[in-house]
Amino acid sequence: MRITKVAKAGTLESNDIxxxxxxxxxxxxxxELESIVLQQFGDVIERVILHKVQEMGVEGITIKxxxxxxxxxxxxxxxxxxxxxxx
Amino acid sequence: MEKLRRSMLFMPGxxxxxxxxxxxxxxxxIILDLEDAVSLTEKDSARILVREALKTIDFSQVxxxxxxxxxxxxxxxxxxxxxxxxxxDTLLIPKANEEQIKIVDTMLDKIEAxxxxxxxxxxIIALIETALGLENVYNVIQASNRIVGVLLGGEDLTSxxxxxxxxxxxxxxxxxxxxxxxxxxxKVDSIDTPFTDTNDFxxxxxxxxxxxxxxxxxxxxxxxxxxxIIHSVFSPTEAELKHALKVLEVMQQAEKExxxxxxxxxxxxxxxxxxxxxxxxxxxxxxxxxxx
Amino acid sequence: MATIxxxxxxxxxxxxxxxxxxxxxxxxxxxxxxxxxxxTSVNPHEQKVLDNLEQVFDKLNLKDGMTxxxxxxxxxxxxxxxxxxxxxxxxxxxxxxxxxxxIFPIHEPLVTHIENGVVTGLxxxxxxxxxxxxISKGKLKKPAIMQTHGGRARAIESGDLQIDxxxxxxxxxxxxGNINGxxxxxxxxxxxxxxxxxxxxxxxxxxxxxxxxxxxxPIQISQVFxxxxxxxxxxxxxxxxxxxxxxxxKDPVALxxxxxxxxxxxxxxxxxxxxxxxxxxxxxxxxxxAELKDIMQREGVVGSFAAGGVxxxxxxxxxxxxxxxxxxxxxxxxxxISSFRNNSTHQAMSASMYGNxxxxxxxxxxxxxxxLGATEIDTEFNVNVTTSxxxxxxxxxGGHSDTAAGAKLSIVVTNLMKARLPIIKDKVTTITTxxxxxxxxxxxxxxxxxxxxxxxxxxxxxxxxxxLTIEELKIIAEKITGVPKTVQTLEKIVAVVEYxxxxxxxxxxxxx
Numbered sequence: 025m026r027i028t029k030v031a032k033a034g035t036l037e038s039n040d041i042x043x044x045x046x047x048x049x050x051x052x053x054x055x056e057l058e059s060i061v062l063q064q065f066g067d068v069i070e071r072v073i074l075h076k077v078q079e080m081g082v083e084g085i086t087i088k089x090x091x092x093x094x095x096x097x098x099x100x101x102x103x104x105x106x107x108x109x110x111x
Numbered sequence: 112m113e114k115l116r117r118s119m120l121f122m123p124g125x126x127x128x129x130x131x132x133x134x135x136x137x138x139x140x141i142i143l144d145l146e147d148a149v150s151l152t153e154k155d156s157a158r159i160l161v162r163e164a165l166k167t168i169d170f171s172q173v174x175x176x177x178x179x180x181x182x183x184x185x186x187x188x189x190x191x192x193x194x195x196x197x198x199x200d201t202l203l204i205p206k207a208n209e210e211q212i213k214i215v216d217t218m219l220d221k222i223e224a225x226x227x228x229x230x231x232x233x234x235i236i237a238l239i240e241t242a243l244g245l246e247n248v249y250n251v252i253q254a255s256n257r258i259v260g261v262l263l264g265g266e267d268l269t270s271x272x273x274x275x276x277x278x279x280x281x282x283x284x285x286x287x288x289x290x291x292x293x294x295x296x297x298k299v300d301s302i303d304t305p306f307t308d309t310n311d312f313x314x315x316x317x318x319x320x321x322x323x324x325x326x327x328x329x330x331x332x333x334x335x336x337x338x339x340i341i342h343s344v345f346s347p348t349e350a351e352l353k354h355a356l357k358v359l360e361v362m363q364q365a366e367k368e369x370x371x372x373x374x375x376x377x378x379x380x381x382x383x384x385x386x387x388x389x390x391x392x393x394x395x396x397x398x399x400x401x402x403x
Numbered sequence: 404m405a406t407i408x409x410x411x412x413x414x415x416x417x418x419x420x421x422x423x424x425x426x427x428x429x430x431x432x433x434x435x436x437x438x439x440x441x442x443t444s445v446n447p448h449e450q451k452v453l454d455n456l457e458q459v460f461d462k463l464n465l466k467d468g469m470t471x472x473x474x475x476x477x478x479x480x481x482x483x484x485x486x487x488x489x490x491x492x493x494x495x496x497x498x499x500x501x502x503x504x505x506i507f508p509i510h511e512p513l514v515t516h517i518e519n520g521v522v523t524g525l526x527x528x529x530x531x532x533x534x535x536x537x538i539s540k541g542k543l544k545k546p547a548i549m550q551t552h553g554g555r556a557r558a559i560e561s562g563d564l565q566i567d568x569x570x571x572x573x574x575x576x577x578x579x580g581n582i583n584g585x586x587x588x589x590x591x592x593x594x595x596x597x598x599x600x601x602x603x604x605x606x607x608x609x610x611x612x613x614x615x616x617x618x619x620x621p622i623q624i625s626q627v628f629x630x631x632x633x634x635x636x637x638x639x640x641x642x643x644x645x646x647x648x649x650x651x652x653k654d655p656v657a658l659x660x661x662x663x664x665x666x667x668x669x670x671x672x673x674x675x676x677x678x679x680x681x682x683x684x685x686x687x688x689x690x691x692x693a694e695l696k697d698i699m700q701r702e703g704v705v706g707s708f709a710a711g712g713v714x715x716x717x718x719x720x721x722x723x724x725x726x727x728x729x730x731x732x733x734x735x736x737x738x739x740i741s742s743f744r745n746n747s748t749h750q751a752m753s754a755s756m757y758g759n760x761x762x763x764x765x766x767x768x769x770x771x772x773x774x775l776g777a778t779e780i781d782t783e784f785n786v787n788v789t790t791s792x793x794x795x796x797x798x799x800x801g802g803h804s805d806t807a808a809g810a811k812l813s814i815v816v817t818n819l820m821k822a823r824l825p826i827i828k829d830k831v832t833t834i835t836t837x838x839x840x841x842x843x844x845x846x847x848x849x850x851x852x853x854x855x856x857x858x859x860x861x862x863x864x865x866x867x868x869x870x871l872t873i874e875e876l877k878i879i880a881e882k883i884t885g886v887p888k889t890v891q892t893l894e895k896i897v898a899v900v901e902y903x904x905x906x907x908x909x910x911x912x913x914x915x
Contacts, residue, residue, distance in 0.1 A: 033156050034156070037126070037127075037128065038128050038822055039127045039128035039131060039822065039823070040127045040128070060822060061822065061823050061824060061887070063793055063888065063890045063891075064792065064793075064823075064824060064887035064888050064890065065823060065884075065885060065887060065888070066888075067888065068885050092822065093822030093823035093824070094127060094823070095127070095131065095167075095823060095883065095884065095885075096167075096885065097163040097164060097166065097167040097168070098127040098160065098163070100163055101156075101159045101160040101162070101163040101164075102156070102160075104159050105155055105156045105159045105160075108155065108159075109155070131883070132655070132656050132847065135656075135659065135847055135848060136655055136656075136659070137659070334655070335655035335658075336653070336655060336658065
């Protein structure tokens with residue numbers, strides 16, 4: 025499945041994550057991640073985002089994420105919302 | 112043992128940092144709000160976040176309630192469909208009337224069957240906040256077996272009536288009375304409208320006491336700092352507990368001696384008195400105010 | 404070698420010297436000596452007032468490699484440290500050690516001097532802002548030495564920290580060097596952190612923006628310790644020195660933590676006539692004070708003293724008769740300053756009287772209840788208030804280790820998680836205060852008592868206060884946040900963390 029629009033979800037508030045998604049020319053999934061806990065949880069956050077994208081069957085998408093310490097369920101929710109807004 | 116419902120705390124549904132701590136703030140019930148606390152453009156975001164929160168966060172210590180959007184908006188049915196599937200304890204239906212309740216009840220029947228949940232396990236609390244809803248509250252409660260309570264929405268109700276909402280609350284006297292009575296008749300809880308001045312704790316105590324004196328069984332809160340006072344009003348005092356225990360003691364003694372009636376301090380102890388005493392002791396026990 | 408807490412420390416550290424490893428709180432007592440101070444006597448008719456800082460520098464015969472000291476009572480409104488170091492840099496001096504009791508963001512110009520080699524050493528009890536970042540990134544030539552408030556006084560009095568010139572920012576001074584902190588545009592209240600400097604430095608200079616006719620009144624630092632006096636336009640920005648009022652937090656989670664802490668305090672049996680209490684200035688700490696106030700009022704308890712950094716809230720408790728006196732090492736707000744000025748039961752204490760372990764008894768020894776914060780705690784109850792969990796310096800003990808060691812009941816109040824990071828870890832990034840000094844940890848999700856305190860565990864059980872082990876608390880946090888990866892640092896040691904007795908309890912290494 026491909027997205028057609030640029031969309032975002034979430035906020036820069038504490039414990040939240042701002043997700044912006046846009047279509048990319050390639051078929052790959054590209055992720056740019058900024059996080060206040062990058063060293064401690066960067067790997068986990070990346071995994072959660074990519075897993076949600078895969079779960080939703082999306083390809084050819086660029087994701088920009090600015091994380092302010094969101095828990096996994098928040099990350100998943102914001103990614104799902106952004107993608108659904110971008111379809 | 113059914114969970115207590117002395118306090119119901121409203122929390123915005125789209126705020127992750129608040130969701131995390133909701134269950135430990137001390138309220139008996141948490142209302143995750145998808146309606147007034149969420150802007151129109153964020154309804155989808157809030158819905159998904161609350162769904163994920165319900166799947167992940169441990170809310171077992173509280174009654175988890177979700178206030179969905181009204182059924183006559185595009186959001187309401189979507190809320191019910193998504194949220195019911197992750198088994199909240201209760202849905203709070205705003206602008207409740209008979210029709211809306213019946214629609215939600217039918218939706219829940221279907222969803223519970225599809226998901227394999229016990230039929231009727233998801234409960235409903237009707238938010239009475241319109242003149243029509245108020246006048247018809249008895250029928251609203253009867254519209255579904257899932258209804259476990261009514262929450263009185265004072266702000267919207269007074270707006271619907273075209274009158275001013277005040278701290279003293281004289282203008283909602285009838286509404287409180289009517290809701291308390293109908294709920295009592297149909298044996299469901301009645302929850303008072305929130306006290307909106309979050310810095311006035313004396314006013315909160317007065318307002319909560321007023322609600323209790325009119326027969327309401329609990330109060331909603333819009334700030335965690337209100338919970339302690341609400342609980343202290345809705346919990347039996349030491350004196351009340353002492354008295355209740357004495358009543359039961361006298362009654363048991365009379366039964367032993369084969370006496371049909373008994374009295375305490377010059378007043379006859381009849382069925383209503385015994386009932387009230389039993390309720391008080393039960394509440395006291397569940398609050399840990401009594402041993403055993 | 405490893406300390407008794409299991410931290411690996413080298414035998415010596417370049418730029419610091421030989422490492423005496425931490426052997427336990429209150430282990431290095433016994434007979435101590437205060438160093439003898441050399442001074443230049445002042446004869447009748449000699450003048451102390453100089454026209455400007457340049458003249459001061461001329462007279463002082465400053466050389467490369469000297470140690471200069473400053474107090475931090477002007478906090479983030481301090482102009483003096485920057486003024487002096489800028490002036491010395493212009494004269495081409497190099498290799499100076501700055502011994503400032505604390506460093507704040509306003510001291511950012513120091514970063515340039517560090518990069519240029521003007522300043523190659525730093526000794527402080529608390530370091531924040533750009534200077535902290537610069538040190539963490541390895542820019543300071545020698546490792547910074549991080550002490551405690553009590554430990555710094557000890558170091559100065561014993562001669563371990565030799566100060567060549569103490570530059571004392573003086574809100575009020577007279578022409579013979581008497582100093583007070585209660586009058587002037589830059590009034591700051593008590594001057595607890597300046598006392599040892601003034602007494603033991605080779606030379607002491609009073610820098611003031613409020614020169615008054617002799618004699619100043621009151622006198623907090625005496626003329627007999629001061630060599631020179633100089634007047635400048637302004638020694639500090641009042642807005643950065645004190646806050647208007649420090650307010651109790653409204654954050655519901657912090658209030659829950661405060662309530663639980665109050666339950667612990669109540670169950671401890673320490674709330675009774677003659678009790679003593681100290682708490683920090685942060686929102687949660689003050690909320691605990693508010694809870695304690697309620698309990699004391701309800702039970703009609705009158706305490707002996709409250710201590711600390713003093714805020715208006717403690718002043719209110721004094722004025723309402725809940726405590727007989729206050730011991731004040733620094734004033735945090737205007738109310739505290741005015742109370743100190745006007746109320747004789749609001750007493751000053753020097754940093755030495757406050758927390759120096761090598762005197763005939765510091766105030767911390769007399770403390771019943773202490774409320775503390777933490778960036779991290781480990782399962783041995785060791786506390787970190789020096790670095791963030793990314794390894795970056797963002798604070799320091801201040802009075803943390805001193806009060807924790809002395810108090811009968813040391814309680815750490817903290818959220819269980821801060822922005823997805825669990826506060827409780829297997830091993831803290833940096834040990835500031837040893838676990839043996841920490842009795843209870845109170846979070847919004849549970850309370851843990853140090854297993855050493857079997858007496859306290861028993862009291863709390865009897866009072867039906869629910870307890871968890873610290874390991875259980877850690878697991879609760881990790882269930883919510885996930886398990887954080889340990890942050891890697893480089894090898895280079897950028898700071899040495901000294902315990903109050905001068906031994907080394909840990910080191911801080913350079914961040915990536």
